[in-house]
Every structure is written in C-alpha cells, then in structure tokens.
Amino acid sequence: MYFIKKQFIYLRKNLFGSTFTPLNLDMKNTKPTIHDISKVLNIDSSTVSRALNNSPRVSKKTKDLILKKAEELGYQKNTLASNLRTSKTNTIGVIVPRISRNFFSSVISGIEETGYKGGYNVVIGQTFDNLEREQKLVSTFLSNRVDGLLISISMETTDYEHLENYKKNGGPIVFYDRPVSLKDCPSITINDFEASYKATKHLILKGCKNIVHFSGVQKINLYKNRKEGYFSALKEYNIPIREEYVFEAKLSEEDGIEFAKRILKMKHIDGIYSANDTAAISAIQYLKSNGIKIPKDISVVGFNNDPISAVIEPSLTTINQPDFEMGTIACSLLINLIENKNIQVQNLSKILTSELIVRNS
Amino acid sequence: MYFIKKQFIYLRKNLFGSTFTPLNLDMKNTKPTIHDISKVLNIDSSTVSRALNNSPRVSKKTKDLILKKAEELGYQKNTLASNLRTSKTNTIGVIVPRISRNFFSSVISGIEETGYKGGYNVVIGQTFDNLEREQKLVSTFLSNRVDGLLISISMETTDYEHLENYKKNGGPIVFYDRPVSLKDCPSITINDFEASYKATKHLILKGCKNIVHFSGVQKINLYKNRKEGYFSALKEYNIPIREEYVFEAKLSEEDGIEFAKRILKMKHIDGIYSANDTAAISAIQYLKSNGIKIPKDISVVGFNNDPISAVIEPSLTTINQPDFEMGTIACSLLINLIENKNIQVQNLSKILTSELIVRNS
DNA sequence: TAATAAAATACAATCGATTGTATTTGGTTA
C-alpha cells in the first residue's frame, strides 16, 4: 500500500507527459497540499498539519523534516480550506464612504496598521454614500465570513437591517466617525459638539455676527452634533439662532458652490462654519471669484484639515481630527471583540478629541 | 432513518435549552447550510445546491420549494466552502502604493466599478512604496487564492520573484501605471513620453531656458519615460541637456521642499517640470514664501492633476491622466485573462493618452 | 401495456486543512 502510494507520487512528479500518468487532471493543480507532504514522507497528514502549525504534539525531529520538505515542495497553506474548517478568516471588513477623502484614507491606514500587526487582513469597500452599495458590501462581507466589521455608514442609510443581520450572523461591528446606536456595537467618534462649539466661537470672537453653517444629512449624528455645537456657541454669545442660516446637503464641491450663491444673495453674511473642508473650499473659491474678500468680508472655518486646506489662499482655519488614531483604536477594539466573545460591550465607545487649527481664513 | 434525522432537526431548532438537545455545539453555529434545507425538505443536498445555482437539472417545482425554504431559514451561501470546492474566489487583488493619492483612488474606483459589474469582489492593499509590504501582500493574496492581481509596483521593487511566484501559482497579473516587463503580464499605462514632451515644450515656448526636472526612482519605467520625454523636448529646441538639472527622489512633499531649496541656490532656474503634482506644489509654496514669483520668475508644470493643483495659487499647469478609465480597462483585461485561460497575451497592453491642462503657473 | 427515452433526483467523492480520539512507540520504574 505504502509503496503504491509512493509510486503514485513519483509518477505525478516526474512523468507528466508519459502515458503512465494516472490522470491528466493532476497537471492542472500542481500546488502541493499537506497530503502531498504526507505521502512523500509517509507521515499522516494530521501530523503534517500540526507540524506546520508548530503544535507541541509533534516532535522536533519530524517537525524539521516536515518543514524542510514543505519548503522544498514550495508548499503554501490553502487559506480557504483552513478558513472553512476553523470558520475564521482572520479578515476585517472596512466600509468607508469614499477612500478619496483624505480623512478616510488616513483612518484606513490606521486600521491596516493595527490589523496587520494583529494578524488580520483588511478588506476595504466604498459605498460612495449609496445605501444599496452599502447593503451589497455588507452582504458580501457576510458571505465571505469576514470576522468583524468596521463601518462609517453612508449618508443614505436610515434602515439598519443589513447591519443587524451582520451582527447576528456575522460578527462584531465597530462604528467609526459616523456611528449608529445599534445594540452592542461600540463606536469611535470625535467630540463633534465641542469642536463645533470652538469653531463657531472662533468666528464670533473674530467679530462675525451673521454666521451660516454648512451641514450634512441630519440623520447622521455627526452632523447633528456639529449643528448643536454651532447653536450652543451662538446661544452663549446671545446671537439669535436662525434655522435659515443652516444649509443642508451632502457637502460636495457642488454643494459648496450652491451655498456660496445663496450667501451672495443674502448680502449680510460675514461668517461661514462648514462641517467639512470640501464644501468650505469650493465656496471660498466661488466667493473670491465674485469679488468677496476672505477673511475681510467673510471669515470661514472648515472641518477635517484636508491637505488642500493648507494650500488654498487664504489658508483655511479648520478642525484637525486624529484620523489615523481613530483607525488604530477602532481596529484594536474590533479585534478585541472578535477574540473575546464574552467581553462586556458597555462603555467601550470612545470619543476622541480634535483641535482647532487657526489659519488665515 | 429519515424520521430520526428529521427529529434531530426538530430538536436542534426548538429545544435549545432542553436537556434533549443532542450537542451543545449546535448552539454556536446557527447558520443554516444546504444540508439543513436538504433535511427539512427531505431532498438531497446536491439537488439543493443545484437548485440554488439555478441548474437546469432541477425541476421548477422543487426549485421553488427549495428557494422558498432557503429564504425562510435565512440561508446564505458559505462562500468559503464554495470557493474551496471550485478553487475560484471571484476576487481580484489590487495593490497600490497609497490610496491617499488622488490618482490611485480614482484608479481604484474604476477597478471596483468594473469588478463588481463582472461579479468580482475587489480587495485592496497598500504598499506605501515599501517592498516588504508588497511581498507580504502578494503572499497573502496568493494564499487567499485571489483570482488575479492588479498591481502598481512600489518604488523599492527591483526584484520580481514574488510576482513571478504569484503568476506561477496564483493567476494572471495586469500592471497599471507602473509596469514591469514580466512574461505574459500586460500593462495599462499612459503615454508618459509624449506627455512629458508636451509639458516640457510648453515651458520652452513660454520662454524658459533653464528647466529642471523633478523625477522619481529610475527603476520605475514611468519616471524614466518622463525623463526621456523631457530630454527629447530640450533636444528639439537645442537646449543643452544637463544631468544636474534632473532631481531624483520619491517625490514626496518633503522632496519638493528639498528641491526648491536647491533651486534657490542655483539662482538661474526659470522652469520646473515635475513628474508629480505633490512635489511641484510643495516646491511652489516654498519658493513663494522665499519671494519667488510664480510664474514670473519660475514657471511650473506638474503631473497628475491632483485636486489641489486647481486650488493652489497660481493654479498649476499639469497633465491630466485618464485615471478612472485606466482602472476600468485594467480590470476588464484582467477578468478576461482570468476567464479565458488560453487567450493570447501578446499585444494586450495598452497605452492611454493624457492631456496637458494649461493653468496659471 | 410494455419498452424506451428523457427528466429529475439521489449517491458519493471531493476540495485541503483541522482536531478529537485511538493507537503505537519509547522510556522509566518496580
């Protein structure tokens, strides 16, 4: 029996073209498996597996033998098989609105850094702020058995069934930047309220009386909090709160231009606090091209500290967020949840602090 | 036998807490499989599998029955098992120097777009221009049995063993932006030579006589080609080629500043042609802060058409590349290679055309 | 109605690694 097996291997390795080759199929799949190693060395595949995983149940002598042969044959573990058996993929799914936004790509870098250190692969998907895409991504991640999910929800997301489904059948979820209050799902966010308060106060102290606020979709807590912070500063300085001073949109470049047009019509606006830099910057450009002097006529504060904000003239006063750090913290928290199933999820959420960067706008 | 099986299912589904439950293990893994459907309906699992894959070998009647029950049980295919059996993952691996660069995130968007349309998941990894990271990523993609690879190599990559290994044991490779001449691996690039020629010519026609060139690592063809294009324009206008006018580095922000310092020392430089916008922009800023007028004293042309290039003052003349398109073309070519194993790989490479965008620098 | 073809379904092996249990080997003690 042993001899036959050994001979079989021999044929397989050396007589490809020969008529003696058992099956042509063998030519396709030349990748060696633990069974190949097992047959060549006449050692059971279970021992081979244990040796490759450095189990204490295998003697050093056979371990060396197996490792050497594995190297020699160019063996590489078939992760698919391993994952199937252990029902663990060592993969983290990341869902992000769009990677082209500097803030998000920095968060991703933080996530990857921590993920790789912890032995996890990181898989990234973009939603482009589209709900359908988000659902599809979550579903893909679920059927690919990603061990856990890091997500910043899309602007269109109001229904959380896909997330609840993942939580139930997939694994833990950690929200970052744009949280959702879902049972047992912690979130890593920044102190939007305080940051907004500081930003608005900065404008007030510079003498602005009529400050508009560029805001995003209110279903996203982050934008609500930023609006509240803006209100709170106005209140403190006895400036009347006027709902018509709050502009809502997706805060794209086009939205910024749209808002700038509105401001020109309103005539008496002297301050802008925008919930992101993208809209602030396009608004500044439009206003400048229409003869408005920044900051003489209108002062502007943005949010995110995009690289462009330092380059535009005048350079943009904005809020800097600990983006990379947000990624590392969210990721290590998620890994913690994946590996310690019985952890208490209460009080795991974290609010990071951001800072106002005063520039020339 | 049948009855026992059926009863087993019954226990499993309804008597969780009961002492009659066969095994506690069952409580962990509640995700239904085709075997669960098979048992409940008393239909063989092979038929269930075929029904779910809409095989013509199953009658419409049983198909409906199975699909309904699958829906009812909340069945979701275990992709791991499927992938293991078919040894296909329907996944494309993308390796990118860094996603934070606008050019690359646009390429990725193009790749995702095409990938999803073709039924492929897209997995992204960043190298940060580090060889070790690149090798690790390729190895991870290989052992995760990604169906094909799209890669823009890192600046440190001079040895291609990891890629050859993937090609041999993994699947097809398509290069984009930064190609490597590896057997049977086509590439999608842009006409760097012509674009550079045009950019340099533009500076010459504006009256520049002493034009320096910011270049990248010469091992990367792209930078070599851009340098050649620059030389070729100089030659055509009988401007002496001076090797000391070519600055080489990784073209980071810091490199741009470093280069600007050199230019200040050289005194007589009146033109800069940079192989990317990042370095061009930081150089402009440094030069401006040192009293140089752009473009009066020194004219500048960049490469990439980063969003910042339109915002900086003066706005930067640069080369716009069809980034999104590069992604879609590279991806559909790769899918083609994955699905048609016997395709002729000759002449599949493609060179896209880019255009000079004249602004105020 | 019997014979036959075609359609529908069941059987069983497989993908490659993991892991609980059983068996063998080698060393130690009485």
Added chain:
DNA sequence: TAACCAAATACAATCGATTGTATTTTATTA
C-alpha cells in the same frame, strides 16, 4: 522483564458546497 506512563503519531470525522455518476421517476412512443 513486565507493567506503566507519557510522548508521538495515526485514524477518521468534519467544515459546506460542488459535481460526475447512478438510480429513480415520469413522459412518450410503439
């Protein structure tokens, strides 16, 4: 040297879906 224990290894089931082959059922024709 027999008895015993621990270390090392082998056996066999399993993860969940797929797929070639065999069998059963149904429909069709003579």
